[in-house]
Amino acid sequence: MPPGHPSNRTKRKEKTNFAKLIDENAVIIISTSKCCMCIIVKSLLVSLGINPKVFNVDKEEKNFGTVGGPWELPTEYIGGKYSGGIDKVMESRVNGELVPMLREDGVLWL
Numbered sequence: 001m002p003p004g005h006p007s008n009r010t011k012r013k014e015k016t017n018f019a020k021l022i023d024e025n026a027v028i029i030i031s032t033s034k035c036c037m038c039i040i041v042k043s044l045l046v047s048l049g050i051n052p053k054v055f056n057v058d059k060e061e062k063n064f065g066t067v068g069g070p071w072e073l074p075t076e077y078i079g080g081k082y083s084g085g086i087d088k089v090m091e092s093r094v095n096g097e098l099v100p101m102l103r104e105d106g107v108l109w110l
Contacts, residue, residue: 022077026107027052031074037086038074044093050107052076079105 022028027045031038033056045052057073072085078101083089092098102108 021053021055023080025053025077026050026079026105028077029054029074030077031056032058035074041074041076041086041089044089048099048102048108050102078102079107081105 018030027050029038029041029045029052031054038054042052042054075085076083076089083092083101089098092101099108
């Protein structure tokens, strides 16, 4: 394997770490460190009374998405389930589906 390329073992370990991170947090936003859209999603969730965990990934890690391909960043996991990119979260907010989804997943109690 050429230098600088992660081995299959490293990829499996990173996937396992992401899975653990997703399972341990009610709401997690995965983004790159300089993503302004992450701030928008986080602000939306904070305005609803949720304090999401934000995890920044490198560009190389972006390709280790757990939904069958590279992540669309920022991406959100709510209640351990993939909820999509910012477009899906904003769409569900506009349609009035976000708050019921958060309640159903046990993330929002009021």
